[in-house]
Amino acid sequence: MPLNVLIVDDSSVMRAMVAKTLRIAGVDIGEIHQAANGQEGLDALRDHWVDLVIVDINMPVMNGEEMIDAVRKDPALQDLPIVVISTEGSQTRIERMERKGAKFVHKPFTPEVVRDVIADLLQG
Amino acid sequence: MKLDQTLYDVAADVFESLAFMLLMPDDTIDTGDVRASAVRVDFSGPFAGQLFLRVPEATLSALATNMIGLPVGETPSAAQQRDALREVANVITGNLLPKVASREAVFAVHAPDIVSDGAIPAACGAGQGAAHAKIVLDEGFAELALFIPESVVDKAAASS
Numbered sequence: 001m002p003l004n005v006l007i008v009d010d011s012s013v014m015r016a017m018v019a020k021t022l023r024i025a026g027v028d029i030g031e032i033h034q035a036a037n038g039q040e041g042l043d044a045l046r047d048h049w050v051d052l053v054i055v056d057i058n059m060p061v062m063n064g065e066e067m068i069d070a071v072r073k074d075p076a077l078q079d080l081p082i083v084v085i086s087t088e089g090s091q092t093r094i095e096r097m098e099r100k101g102a103k104f105v106h107k108p109f110t111p112e113v114v115r116d117v118i119a120d121l122l123q124g
Numbered sequence: 125m126k127l128d129q130t131l132y133d134v135a136a137d138v139f140e141s142l143a144f145m146l147l148m149p150d151d152t153i154d155t156g157d158v159r160a161s162a163v164r165v166d167f168s169g170p171f172a173g174q175l176f177l178r179v180p181e182a183t184l185s186a187l188a189t190n191m192i193g194l195p196v197g198e199t200p201s202a203a204q205q206r207d208a209l210r211e212v213a214n215v216i217t218g219n220l221l222p223k224v225a226s227r228e229a230v231f232a233v234h235a236p237d238i239v240s241d242g243a244i245p246a247a248c249g250a251g252q253g254a255a256h257a258k259i260v261l262d263e264g265f266a267e268l269a270l271f272i273p274e275s276v277v278d279k280a281a282a283s284s
Contacts, residue, residue: 087217
């Protein structure tokens with residue numbers, strides 16, 4: 001069944017790269033929604049049915065971690081699969097994301113890594 | 125110098141894997157007298173510093189085209205090119221800092237800023253050491269400079 005995906009990153013080029021990577025990886029994509037920060041991401045989740053969120057961490061207005069916290073607090077969204085795609089290099093911060101139930105993919109990424117992480121997340 | 129090599133290796137990996145650009149062996153390329161764009165990334169944490177990245181216009185256009193995956197014949201807009209440059213600098217910085225500091229260190233990497241004159245400064249702040257790298261690519265070149273406290277540069281050199 002096609003996945004409706006929300007891509008949240010303040011870089012429009014990176015959002016395009018993620019969308020391209022999902023297609024190359026063979027992920028069955030339905031609709032792709034985009035947001036430039038965590039607040040826009042939350043707004044998009046209210047307006048659209050989303051099956052998977054792919055989010056960066058460092059963004060203005062509302063960062064990715066803040067967005068994940070808001071999602072996990074919302075009963076309607078709390079079980080939403082989330083993949084963090086970020087340059088974040090701090091193991092401390094990465095483990096914090098994972099404790100919030102998100103999977104982590106490091107930039108730069110390959111289609112294979114993204115595909116495997118999504119498959120693992122959706123099976124779990 | 126070890127930090128120069130670390131900077132080169134990280135940046136080269138990002139250009140290859142994120143922008144699909146091939147590294148070329150030519151070390152004699154003239155990087156001075158070309159129209160170029162530059163970006164600055166400030167970071168803070170265990171120590172503060174800046175990363176500068178400079179690429180010529182032709183390389184920048186190819187960079188954005190490759191990252192976005194534009195169809196043949198389509199040219200990226202100026203905004204897309206600037207965004208691509210910022211994002212590459214952001215990814216290089218994020219991958220570099222754990223190698224310079226440690227994987228446990230937590231840095232705040234600030235949003236990259238386009239440098240208005242397209243140049244990398246010779247120095248950036250008192251007491252700052254520097255590392256430099258020049259990457260020759262199939263589509264041109266990229267120049268980088270990392271400015272961090274001299275004590276961190278010295279520590280990196282001592283560990284080599």
